[in-house]
Amino acid sequence: MPLALIETCRKRTDDEIEQLLQAVYEAQLNAFNVPASDRQLRYVEHNPKWFFTPPDSSENFILITIQLFSGRTDVAKQMLYQEIIKRLGALGIHEIDIFIGLIESPRENWCIRNGRPAP
Numbered sequence: 001m002p003l004a005l006i007e008t009c010r011k012r013t014d015d016e017i018e019q020l021l022q023a024v025y026e027a028q029l030n031a032f033n034v035p036a037s038d039r040q041l042r043y044v045e046h047n048p049k050w051f052f053t054p055p056d057s058s059e060n061f062i063l064i065t066i067q068l069f070s071g072r073t074d075v076a077k078q079m080l081y082q083e084i085i086k087r088l089g090a091l092g093i094h095e096i097d098i099f100i101g102l103i104e105s106p107r108e109n110w111c112i113r114n115g116r117p118a119p
Contacts (some may be wrong), residue, residue: 009051027083070104
């Protein structure tokens with residue numbers, strides 16, 4: 001049950017936002033084999049004055065942070081990175097403008113719903 005957050009500093013249309021969310025969602029499905037019902041993604045647009053980006057990036061810079069249970073293999077993580085880069089590339093976002101950070105934590109640190117810990 002990954003929780004993905006996509007952050008940008010450029011205004012996008014509703015259609016562009018949906019395509020970004022779908023691209024990251026599909027990358028998670030392919031790389032991590034999560035259930036299709038695990039669609040926990042958020043999109044946030046920041047004011048460019050308050051969102052510093054690397055000096056060699058463009059206005060298309062995207063920061064993707066994904067929280068997930070510990071235990072995914074390095075191979076699965078690399079596959080996720082490549083899937084995201086490929087899918088965002090198809091949307092016209094260059095790999096130099098994509099930063100992905102994974103935050104892993106053990107299952108006992110997750111309360112999924114109704115006050116119950118993750119299985």
